[in-house]
Amino acid sequence: MIGSASHPRKPGPSSELRAPVLEIDNLAVQVVGEPPVRHILEDISFNIRPGEMLCVVGESGSGKSVTSLAVMGLLPPGSLRTSTGRILVEGEDVLKASQARLRELRATRMAMIFQEPMTALNPVEKVGEQIDEVLRIHTKLSRAERRAKILEMLDAVHMPDVERIYDSYPHQLSGGQRQRVVISMALILEPKILIADEPTTALDVTTQKQILALIRELQKKHNTAVLFITHDFGVVAEIADRIVVMNKGRVVEVGSRDDILAYPREPYTRMLVSSVPSLVPKQRAALKSDIVLDLKELSKTYAGRGFFGRGRSIAAAQGVSLSVRKGEIVGIVGESGSGKSTVARCVVRLQDPTSGNILVHGDDIAKATGSQLRPMRRRVQIVFQDPYRSLNPRRRVGDSVIEGLINFGQRRDEALNRARELLGLVGLSADAMERYPHQFSGGQRQRICIARALALDPDILVADEAVSALDVSVQAQVLKLLDEIRERIGIAVLFITHDLRVAAQICDTIVVMQHGRVVEAGSAAEVLTAPRQDYTRALIEAAPGRDWDFQNFRPL
Amino acid sequence: MQAIVNPLPGESSGQASGELPSTVSAPQTASVLKQLVGTLKSGPVLVAFVILCVVILAALSAPLLGTNDPVAIDPGSRLRGISPEHWLGTDAYGRDTYSRVVYGARVSLIVGAGATIMCILLGLLIGVVAGYFRAADAIIMRVMDGIMAIPSILLAIALVSLTGGSILTVLVAITVPEVPRVVRLVRSVILSVRSEPYVEAAISLGTPAPTLLVRHMVPNTIAPLIVQGTYVFAAAILIEATLSFLGAGLPPEIPSWGNMMSEGRMYFQLLPGLILYPGIVLAATLLSVNVLGDVVRDVLDPKMAKKS
Numbered sequence: 001m002i003g004s005a006s007h008p009r010k011p012g013p014s015s016e017l018r019a020p021v022l023e024i025d026n027l028a029v030q031v032v033g034e035p036p037v038r039h040i041l042e043d044i045s046f047n048i049r050p051g052e053m054l055c056v057v058g059e060s061g062s063g064k065s066v067t068s069l070a071v072m073g074l075l076p077p078g079s080l081r082t083s084t085g086r087i088l089v090e091g092e093d094v095l096k097a098s099q100a101r102l103r104e105l106r107a108t109r110m111a112m113i114f115q116e117p118m119t120a121l122n123p124v125e126k127v128g129e130q131i132d133e134v135l136r137i138h139t140k141l142s143r144a145e146r147r148a149k150i151l152e153m154l155d156a157v158h159m160p161d162v163e164r165i166y167d168s169y170p171h172q173l174s175g176g177q178r179q180r181v182v183i184s185m186a187l188i189l190e191p192k193i194l195i196a197d198e199p200t201t202a203l204d205v206t207t208q209k210q211i212l213a214l215i216r217e218l219q220k221k222h223n224t225a226v227l228f229i230t231h232d233f234g235v236v237a238e239i240a241d242r243i244v245v246m247n248k249g250r251v252v253e254v255g256s257r258d259d260i261l262a263y264p265r266e267p268y269t270r271m272l273v274s275s276v277p278s279l280v281p282k283q284r285a286a287l288k289s290d291i292v293l294d295l296k297e298l299s300k301t302y303a304g305r306g307f308f309g310r311g312r313s314i315a316a317a318q319g320v321s322l323s324v325r326k327g328e329i330v331g332i333v334g335e336s337g338s339g340k341s342t343v344a345r346c347v348v349r350l351q352d353p354t355s356g357n358i359l360v361h362g363d364d365i366a367k368a369t370g371s372q373l374r375p376m377r378r379r380v381q382i383v384f385q386d387p388y389r390s391l392n393p394r395r396r397v398g399d400s401v402i403e404g405l406i407n408f409g410q411r412r413d414e415a416l417n418r419a420r421e422l423l424g425l426v427g428l429s430a431d432a433m434e435r436y437p438h439q440f441s442g443g444q445r446q447r448i449c450i451a452r453a454l455a456l457d458p459d460i461l462v463a464d465e466a467v468s469a470l471d472v473s474v475q476a477q478v479l480k481l482l483d484e485i486r487e488r489i490g491i492a493v494l495f496i497t498h499d500l501r502v503a504a505q506i507c508d509t510i511v512v513m514q515h516g517r518v519v520e521a522g523s524a525a526e527v528l529t530a531p532r533q534d535y536t537r538a539l540i541e542a543a544p545g546r547d548w549d550f551q552n553f554r555p556l
Numbered sequence: 557m558q559a560i561v562n563p564l565p566g567e568s569s570g571q572a573s574g575e576l577p578s579t580v581s582a583p584q585t586a587s588v589l590k591q592l593v594g595t596l597k598s599g600p601v602l603v604a605f606v607i608l609c610v611v612i613l614a615a616l617s618a619p620l621l622g623t624n625d626p627v628a629i630d631p632g633s634r635l636r637g638i639s640p641e642h643w644l645g646t647d648a649y650g651r652d653t654y655s656r657v658v659y660g661a662r663v664s665l666i667v668g669a670g671a672t673i674m675c676i677l678l679g680l681l682i683g684v685v686a687g688y689f690r691a692a693d694a695i696i697m698r699v700m701d702g703i704m705a706i707p708s709i710l711l712a713i714a715l716v717s718l719t720g721g722s723i724l725t726v727l728v729a730i731t732v733p734e735v736p737r738v739v740r741l742v743r744s745v746i747l748s749v750r751s752e753p754y755v756e757a758a759i760s761l762g763t764p765a766p767t768l769l770v771r772h773m774v775p776n777t778i779a780p781l782i783v784q785g786t787y788v789f790a791a792a793i794l795i796e797a798t799l800s801f802l803g804a805g806l807p808p809e810i811p812s813w814g815n816m817m818s819e820g821r822m823y824f825q826l827l828p829g830l831i832l833y834p835g836i837v838l839a840a841t842l843l844s845v846n847v848l849g850d851v852v853r854d855v856l857d858p859k860m861a862k863k864s
Contacts, residue, residue: 348760377762384753392754394775400754404761449757456761 020047021192021225022071022110027085029066029249032078040066040080041249048193048225053216055228055236055257058246059272059471060442064229067246068195070095071227072112073102090192107138110193111186116202117178121170127181128154128166134188153184156221157214176207183214190222197229204335204498205542212239212544231471233276234501234545237261245269262553275472276550277479277501279543281524284508289326290361292492293347293380293460296321298356298366300342316342318516320356324460324509327490329482331507331524333497333539339516344464344496348382349373360459378408381453385465387445391437397423397448398433404456415455422451425488426481443474447481454485462494467502479506500543504528512536591855601851604844611841615661623655626811635827644833647816648823656811657833663812664793664841667726671792672785674731679738680777684769686739687746697743700736708733708795713804721807726799730792741784745777779856786849790842797838813838 029041041063048054056064069075071087073094087094089109097105106112114120122130128150135146147166154162157180170178179199186194196215200208216239219226230236236243236257243260245252245268253266264270298320303313317339324330332340346353349365358366365376381404384390391400398419405415420430426447437445446466453461463482467475483506486493497503503510503524510527512520512535520533531537540546549556595601614621630650637645644654686696712729719725749755755772763771799805800814808815813834820830 350756350759374762377760380760382757382760384757386753390753390757392758392772395771403758403763407762407764407767452757452761 018049020049021090022227023047023086023088024067024071025086025088027067027070027087028083029063029070029075029080030083032081037083039083039249041070044085044246044249044251046244046251046254048227050192050225051219051223053219053226053228053239053241054244055230055240055242056244056246057230057233057236057272059231059473061248062246063249064246065197066249068112068197068227068229071193071195072106072110073097074112104138107134107191108189109191110195111189111191112195112197113179113182113186113199115198117175117182118170120182121178123170126167126169127173128168131181131185131188134185138189149188150184153188154181156218157181157184158210159184174207175203176211179203179207179211180214183211183218187218187222187224191224193225193227194219195227195229198231199228200235201230201232205500205544206335206538208235208544209542215239232544233261233273233472233550234543234548237545237548237550245272261548261550262555264553271473273553274551275476276545277472277476277499277505278549278551279501279504279528279540279546281504281507281528283525284523286523287325287328287508289328289490291323292326292361293324293494294357294359295323295343295347296357296359298343298346298358299354300339300346300351301354315516317346317353320513320516320518322511322518322521324492324494326459326492327486328508329486329493329495329506330509330511331495331497331503332511332513333500333503334513335498335539337515338513340496340498340513341464342516343513344382344462344494347460347494348380348462349377350382378404378456379459380462381456381458381460382462382464383446383449383453383466385468387442387449387469390449391445393437395436396433397435397437397440400437401433401448401452401455404452408456418455419451422454423448425454425485426451441474443470443478446470446474446478450478450481450485454489454491458491460492460494462496464496465498466495468497468499475502482506500528500540512539588855592852595851595855600847604847607840607844608848611661611837611844612665614658615665618655618658618662621658623658624652626651626655626659627809628652635823637827638829645827645829647819647830651811653816653830653833656816657813657837659811660813660816660834661837661841663723663806663810664796664838666723667730667796668789668793668845670723670727671730671734672789674727675734675738675788676781676785678731678735680742680774680781682735683739683742683777684746684774687743688750688765688769688773693743696739700739703732704736706733709799709802709804712795712799713802716804721805723806723810726796726805729799730795734788734791738781738784738788741780742777745780746773749773749776783849783853783856786845786852790845790849793838793845794842 024047025045027041027044028039031038031040044067046054056067058064066075066080070082071094075081082095089105094102094105121127131150131153132146135141135149141149151162151166154165159165159177159180165173165177170181173181199215200211203211212235215226218224228239240257242254242256244254245260245266247268253260253264253269260269261273264273298317299315300317301313301315320339320343322330332343334340342351345351347358353366356366357364360376360379363376365373368376391397398416401419401422402412402415405418406412416433419433423430423432428444428447428451432448437448440448467478470478479502482493485491495503495507507524510522510524511518512527512533514535520527520531520536527536528540531540547556596605628651630646632650633642633646634648634650635646636642639645642652642654644657647653647656682696686693708729711732712726715725715729750773755768758768758772796805796812797814797817800812801818803818805814806812808819816834817831820827823830
């Protein structure tokens, strides 16, 4: 391509021999404000060579996104600023560049892809015109040339029917297609550096696989240096050439992919890598206990409310049948839109099923309303995905935990004693009762939510993506806790997740859903090691890093 | 067309799933107060705060501020200029302009505060019902749309001609057209909060609807209501002045800035102060309320804050 042909340096045999295209040297970022100075990043140094895929991994709060924003010169003014260090892009210090120069650099030397493609695109402008804007500002091409170049680029990101895509609005495209548009926008000026900040986190696994392959392909073709930010070690194992591990604003370890994944030197890296749940299911004996929850032909249809004429109706769940035994963890896995959350919400009766039965110990709660439903609510409890929104920020933790008990007429002091007990069960001390949710981390909040759900002694606990928002190390702890609770009190758990690794770790039985229907169901070992359906097979194959055994630091 | 959503006033637009909630919570009350006090460091805010305090103090202690009876007629000293007895002169009936301006502050503040309280109470009640009980929503909101279409001046003229002018009539005339805005605001907050996981968790814990509303949902409306309240306050003062100026508001015997300006209109060339004094005080009061309202909004609702 044009970019590499005009490149002054001769392409070397391997990327190690070439001068780095991006050098970060001793970078520190601090919070703007009065002393004491608070550093978000300290002593960050690493570099990327042309054609290299450098993955920056770390848990939330590790500073990986701030690093990428600093490189782009996009630190939020008035709240963060760089205090020391240099960021050299092809030898030019970004931190010293003027705003005008930065704008030019951003398009021509470095580009960025964000996590959520919907918010990165303007919803009221055709995507072709959005890409065109980049060319209009930074090149002197004529209108026809620009259009040809854009269509060529859309074709390069494997879009079907590029003419139609050019004239589409973002909401008319799928999530994966939107991310392809964002990628073509980022790469159309052939930047030397591409910064990808969790570009596949919001996508389904099968789409994620395609996007990762696409980024890899374009990188090879244009010899682009990619700074890939992610929290997912599966993705890292899949694509990285080199890895930077970050924690609490510092670089923990830098090394090649195999060095970090197979021979981590730092204890933090070891802990992080070994926390990644294995895809190999645990062997468990089939349970023969009583059936606690029995779903029979459960369906939920959303009637589209058309203002004029008839609206179309959407079947979110169709004829879902499954059963959960006492002490069993049944996982429902599927991609977004598969109806797994709809099933969970129907079981908790946050939504009314359209038809079918929900039998809890033989009692049908599918049609119960009002005063009939209220006593039933004791029996089924739910833990949600987002620990930051699951607790009322204005109420003390103790008050949140006892809410259900008070509702069902227990005396306050008794309820408080019970709450203390429950917080102990989930591994929190009793003084947590007097605190507010914002004083706790995400993992601790999720423990509080579990304690709250257990307060009413339910027969069934529904966990709707309950560990998906947590960092891997915290995720491992919460999964362990759920497993312990299941052992101790023999509760039945309906575990909704999109993550096959998590499902493999914790579930006895796995139900695979697609488009609102159950595709396959069976024991975890059966479904994950000998899938009968193509869709299940595709899901398993798309799981990133499946050829790496993280616990034992070796390839499979 | 799900991409194009028209955000209602006060409705948080496009919350990304990973974003932390930015609502003000109980533990932050102290820091909010601290922030509000902190804004007084800026000059305009301090001036606005001082002006509003002076107006409120003047209204509270009007009889102690060297005033005469604001309605006492003295035909012997009509249309006088500034003098030691009449600090700001007298009007066409010989009434003391200074006293009338000071007592006028009472009327303005009573109307402002009364309309704000009525608006917020009514708006909160109706808004919560509309936001929580989906069946009532369509009916209530269409009625609110209808009310919004009634011009407040027209309503006031109709009410005054039916019942005669009094503070209560004026309050009703101002409150009714303002209520729908508050209802919309409260409804949008309730609608967005009802899908919050902590509300759903409370539902699955068997929390009854009234408790659910009071405990988990209504507290979220407080910050936006305070902000909206400052605007209602300013609007009410202005509408009262307008109504009184047009003769559709308070009866002439109650000293209000609006009817003072109305009466002074005829003598503008002779004694411009008759319009200017109440006018300047009215303008300064409104400006102060609006400045302080903006400050409160910036602190309570960072998303709406202007980019500096």
